Amino acid sequence: MANKKRNTILFVVLTLGLLLMFLASISLGSVMIPLKDVFTSLTGGHAAKSTWEYIIINYRLPKAITAVLVGTGLSISGLLMQTLFRNPLAGPDVLGLSSGASLSVAFVILGAGFLPPFLSVIVLSPYGIVIASTFGSTMVLLLVVVVSQRLRDTMAILIMGLMFGSFTIAIVSVLTYFSTAEQLQKFTFWSMGSLGNFSWSTIGILSFCVLFGLLLSANCIKPLNALLLGENYAKSMGLNFKRARLIIIVATSILSGSITAFAGPIAFIGLAVPHIAKLTFQTSNHTILFWSTLFFGAIIMLFCDIVSQMPGFDVTLPINAITSIIGAPVVIWLLIRKRNFQ
Amino acid sequence: MKNILSASNLTIGYKSKKTTVTIAENLNLNLSSGKLISLIGANGIGKSTLLRTITGIQHPLSGNVYLNKKNISAYTPLDLAQNLSLVLTEKLPPSNLSVFELVALGRQPYTNWVGTLTQTDIEKVQEAMKLTQIEHLSHKKHYEISDGQLQKVLIARALAQDTPLIILDEPTTHLDLLHKVSLFKLLKKLTQETQKCILFSTHDIDLAIQLSDEMIVMTPENVVQDEPCHLISNGSFAALFKDEHIIFDAEKGKFIVT
Numbered sequence: 078m079a080n081k082k083r084n085t086i087l088f089v090v091l092t093l094g095l096l097l098m099f100l101a102s103i104s105l106g107s108v109m110i111p112l113k114d115v116f117t118s119l120t121g122g123h124a125a126k127s128t129w130e131y132i133i134i135n136y137r138l139p140k141a142i143t144a145v146l147v148g149t150g151l152s153i154s155g156l157l158m159q160t161l162f163r164n165p166l167a168g169p170d171v172l173g174l175s176s177g178a179s180l181s182v183a184f185v186i187l188g189a190g191f192l193p194p195f196l197s198v199i200v201l202s203p204y205g206i207v208i209a210s211t212f213g214s215t216m217v218l219l220l221v222v223v224v225s226q227r228l229r230d231t232m233a234i235l236i237m238g239l240m241f242g243s244f245t246i247a248i249v250s251v252l253t254y255f256s257t258a259e260q261l262q263k264f265t266f267w268s269m270g271s272l273g274n275f276s277w278s279t280i281g282i283l284s285f286c287v288l289f290g291l292l293l294s295a296n297c298i299k300p301l302n303a304l305l306l307g308e309n310y311a312k313s314m315g316l317n318f319k320r321a322r323l324i325i326i327v328a329t330s331i332l333s334g335s336i337t338a339f340a341g342p343i344a345f346i347g348l349a350v351p352h353i354a355k356l357t358f359q360t361s362n363h364t365i366l367f368w369s370t371l372f373f374g375a376i377i378m379l380f381c382d383i384v385s386q387m388p389g390f391d392v393t394l395p396i397n398a399i400t401s402i403i404g405a406p407v408v409i410w411l412l413i414r415k416r417n418f419q
Numbered sequence: 420m421k422n423i424l425s426a427s428n429l430t431i432g433y434k435s436k437k438t439t440v441t442i443a444e445n446l447n448l449n450l451s452s453g454k455l456i457s458l459i460g461a462n463g464i465g466k467s468t469l470l471r472t473i474t475g476i477q478h479p480l481s482g483n484v485y486l487n488k489k490n491i492s493a494y495t496p497l498d499l500a501q502n503l504s505l506v507l508t509e510k511l512p513p514s515n516l517s518v519f520e521l522v523a524l525g526r527q528p529y530t531n532w533v534g535t536l537t538q539t540d541i542e543k544v545q546e547a548m549k550l551t552q553i554e555h556l557s558h559k560k561h562y563e564i565s566d567g568q569l570q571k572v573l574i575a576r577a578l579a580q581d582t583p584l585i586i587l588d589e590p591t592t593h594l595d596l597l598h599k600v601s602l603f604k605l606l607k608k609l610t611q612e613t614q615k616c617i618l619f620s621t622h623d624i625d626l627a628i629q630l631s632d633e634m635i636v637m638t639p640e641n642v643v644q645d646e647p648c649h650l651i652s653n654g655s656f657a658a659l660f661k662d663e664h665i666i667f668d669a670e671k672g673k674f675i676v677t
Contacts, residue, residue, distance in 0.1 A: 163512035163513070165513060296532070298532075298533050298534065299527065299530070299532060299533055299534040302524060302527075302534055303524060303527055305511075305512065305514045305516055305524070306511055306512070306521070306524060307507075307509060307511060307512050309505075309507055309509060310505070310507060310524075312476075312496065313474075313500060313503075313504060313505040313507075314500050314504075314524065314525065314527040314528060314580065315496045315497040315498075315499070315500030315501070315527060315528040316496065316527070317496050355515060359515060360515055360520075361514040361515040361516045361520070362516075362520060364533055364534070
C-alpha cells in the first residue's frame with residue numbers, strides 16, 4: 078500500500094530529525110560546542126576542552142533528555158484527551174490541568190509559610206511538589222470528566238478550562254499578596270517553565286513517571302481507536318468503557334502532573350503536537366499517531382529548547398514563552414487552513 | 420430457522436430512586452435467523468427504550484432477554500460484541516478515519532491488544548464491503564461521502580463484527596425515497612444471503628410493510644409481533660396513531676390522510 082511506504086519514509090525522517098535536534102540542542106547555547114566534541118563526549122571520549130565536557134554531562138545532556146521527556150509526555154497526554162473528549166481543542170493546558178497543577182503548587186510554595194517548619198521542608202521537597210501537581214491536575218481532570226458526562230456539548234468543557242484558568246490566576250494573586258518575596262520568586266520561576274537545572278536524580282524520577290504514563294497510554298491504543306466512533310459504538314464493540322476511561326485519565330494525570338511539577342505549566346505542546354502528527358500522517362489510527370506524536374513531541378520540544386537558549390547570547394528565555402510563541406500561531410493556522418478540524 | 424433473541428413477559432421502563440416509569444408490559448418477542456424485522460411505533464412510544472433493553476444497555480423492570488439461549492445480562496462486553504452489533508443514529512465524532520478503517524473497527528472484538536488486523540480480519544472486512552457495495556469508497560474519508568453511503572458503511576462495520584444479530588436504530592432517517600428503498604433492499608438481501616437476523620426501527624411504515632418478514636408494532640395498549648399481512652388483517656396498524664385524520668387503508672396497505 079502506498080500509505081505504508083509513505084509512513085515508513087516519514088518515520089525514518091522523524092528519527093533522523095530527532096537525532097539531529099538532540100545533538101543540536103546539546104551543541105548550541107551560550108557556549109557553542111562543535112558537533113565533533115559533542116559526539117566524543119557522549120560516546121565516552123574526551124572533548125577538546127574539559128569545560129565543554131563538564132557542560133555537556135552536567136548541563137546540556139540532562140536538559141536535552143528533559144526536553145524529550147516533557148515533549149513526548151505532554152503531547153501524548155494531549156492526544157489521549159483529544160480522543161477521549163472528542164474535542165480537537167483539548168490539551169493539558171486548555172482543559173485546565175496545568176491550572177490545577179499550578180494552583181496546588183501555588184498552595185504548596187506560597188502557603189508553606191503557614192505550616193510548621195518540619196512540615197514545610199517535606200512539602201517543599203521535589204516529591205512534595207510532584208505530588209501536589211499531580212493531585213491538582215488529576216482533580217481538574219476528574220472535574221472535566223464529570224462535566225463532560227453531564228454536558229455533551231464539547232464547548233462547555235473548553236469554557237470550563239478557561240474559567241478554571243482565571244480562577245487559578247485569581248487565587249494565586251491572593252496568595253502572592255500574603256507571601257514573601259522569596260516564595261514569590263520561586264513560584265514565578267516555576268510558572269515560567271524550565272527544562273534546565275535538573276539533577277540526574279530528578280531526571281530519574283521524571284523519566285520513571287513519564288515512561289509509566291507512556292506505557293499506560295500504549296495500552297490504550299485499541300480503546301482509543303474504538304472511541305473514534307463515539308462512546309456508544311465503542312461499547313457495542315466490546316470496549317469496557319469505564320475501565321478504558323480510567324486508564325486514560327490515570328495516564329494523562331501522571332504525564333501532565335509530573336511534567337508540570339518539574340518543568341512548570343508548559344503551554345501549547347499538548348494541544349498542537351497531536352494535530353501536527355495527525356496532519357502529517359493523515360490518519361486517525363492511534364497505532365501510527367502514538368509513535369508519530371512521540372517523535373514530533375520530542376523534536377518540537379528540543380527545537381523550543383534550542384530557541385530558548387538563544388544560541389550565541391548570554392541569556393536564556395523562559396521555555397513557556399517560546400512554546401506559546403510557536404504554538405499559538407500553529408493552532409490558529411490549523412483552524413483557518415482546515416475547515417474540517419480534527 | 421434458529422431462534423436468536425427471545426423475550427417473554429418483559430416489562431420495560433425506567434427506574435429512579437423515587438419512581439418507576441413503566442413504558443410497556445407483557446412483551447413477547449422472538450427474533451429468528453434469516454429474518455428482516457422492523458420495529459414501528461409513534462414518536463415517544465418507547466422504541467428506543469425497547470431497543471436499549473434488548474441490547475443489554477438497560478435492564479428490564481421485569482422478565483429476561485435471552486440472546487442465543489443465554490441471559491443478556493450474563494454476557495461480558497466482549498462476548499456480547501461477538502453476538503450483537505449495532506448501527507446507531509448518533510453523529511460520528513470528527514476524525515480522519517477512512518471507510519476501510521471504519522469498517523475494520525468492527526473487527527475489534529476479535530483483534531489483539533493493539534488491534535492488529537490478521538488475514539482473516541481483512542477478508543471479513545472486504546466481504547462486508549462487497550456485500551454492501553462500498554468497495555469503491557474504501558480510501559475515502561468518512562466525512563467525504565454522502566449520508567446514504569455512510570449508512571451503508573456503518574452497516575458494513577456491523578457486518579464485519581460478524582454477529583448473528585444486527586440491530587439498527589432508524590437507519591433511513593436522513594435519506595430520500597430512492598436511498599430508503601435501496602437501503603431496505605440491502606437489508607433484505609443481507610438477511611437472505613447471510614442468514615443473519617436484522618432488526619431495525621423505522622418511521623417508513625409503508626416501505627416496512629412491503630419489505631419486512633415480520634414487524635413489531637408498538638401502541639400504547641400493546642406490543643405485537645407478526646407478519647405484515649396478519650398485522651394488516653388484525654387491524655394493528657389502525658391503532659398506531661390516535662388521530663382521526665390518519666386512517667389505515669387495509670387494501671392498499673397504506674396510511675391515508677383525510
